[in-house]
Amino acid sequence: MCILRFLPYFSRMIRVVILGAGNVAQHLYAGLKKESSVQIIQCYNRKGIVWDSDKQKTTVVKDLNLLQEADVYILALSDNAIEEVSTNLSFQNRLVVHTSGSIPMKSIHNTNRRGVFYPLQTFSKEKEVNFQEIPFCIEAENKDDETTLKKLASTLSNKIYSISSEQRNVLHVSAVFVNNFTNYLMSTGKDICETHQVPFEILHPLIIETAGKATNMNPDEAQTGPAIRKDSKTIDRHLKILEDPTQIKIYKTLTEAIQSKYGKKL
Numbered sequence: 394m395c396i397l398r399f400l401p402y403f404s405r406m407i408r409v410v411i412l413g414a415g416n417v418a419q420h421l422y423a424g425l426k427k428e429s430s431v432q433i434i435q436c437y438n439r440k441g442i443v444w445d446s447d448k449q450k451t452t453v454v455k456d457l458n459l460l461q462e463a464d465v466y467i468l469a470l471s472d473n474a475i476e477e478v479s480t481n482l483s484f485q486n487r488l489v490v491h492t493s494g495s496i497p498m499k500s501i502h503n504t505n506r507r508g509v510f511y512p513l514q515t516f517s518k519e520k521e522v523n524f525q526e527i528p529f530c531i532e533a534e535n536k537d538d539e540t541t542l543k544k545l546a547s548t549l550s551n552k553i554y555s556i557s558s559e560q561r562n563v564l565h566v567s568a569v570f571v572n573n574f575t576n577y578l579m580s581t582g583k584d585i586c587e588t589h590q591v592p593f594e595i596l597h598p599l600i601i602e603t604a605g606k607a608t609n610m611n612p613d614e615a616q617t618g619p620a621i622r623k624d625s626k627t628i629d630r631h632l633k634i635l636e637d638p639t640q641i642k643i644y645k646t647l648t649e650a651i652q653s654k655y656g657k658k659l
Contacts (some may be wrong), residue, residue: 414438418469494565
């Protein structure tokens with residue numbers, strides 16, 4: 394369910410500890426530190442990395458036993474580290490959440506109250522993000538903790554969804570298709586252009602238009618190209634241009650998939 398209204402007023406700031414040093418941790422820190430209703434009281438990472446010049450080193454710890462009391466502990470860690478770190482926390486009955494798209498909430502050790510605080514977006518180290526445009530998928534074991542997470546998310550975005558672990562995993566699979574696989578295909582297109590000394594930037598407007606269509610109309614209705622037209626001559630010409638066996642395989646696989654979906658055979 395999408396929450397598009399202001400959540401009830403809370404009398405004090407939400408105290409947050411962020412655990413991790415990757416892209417998600419750094420972007421969440423940058424976003425939350427600007428909010429007057431949020432207090433980042435501490436950060437944890439194994440190397441004691443300080444993310445910006447105005448952050449005091451004393452608020453960054455390398456020892457889990459030194460974590461202070463907070464309202465929410467955000468495990469912005471790799472999927473493989475979530476269970477281990479949550480097991481090694483020295484306190485009990487506090488709200489501990491992870492930011493993973495695919496890991497179940499119950500992967501967090503049950504000595505603490507568990508939840509999920511998942512911003513559905515791709516994060517790159519050097520690219521600033523606009524959290525107002527990012528949906529947050531929230532999950533918790535009880536209503537009070539869910540309310541806390543919604544309030545925390547609402548400081549960054551109005552796009553807040555209550556999503557179960559099963560639903561979140563479905564979203565994550567879909568996200569791999571629309572983001573990771575699509576980006577790989579764009580990288581492949583860049584490689585093909587470079588092989589034949591053609592500027593990849595010529596394709597930039599097409600990339601932008603394609604993404605725009607996907608969000609403004611049904612992608613099924615936006616599908617174009619030689620595969621859906623059953624243009625075998627163009628398909629054959631394309632295959633003769635390609636030299637890399639992986640590129641040829643991908644081209645054939647996607648052509649067959651498009652034609653199968655839209656009822657046309659090779």
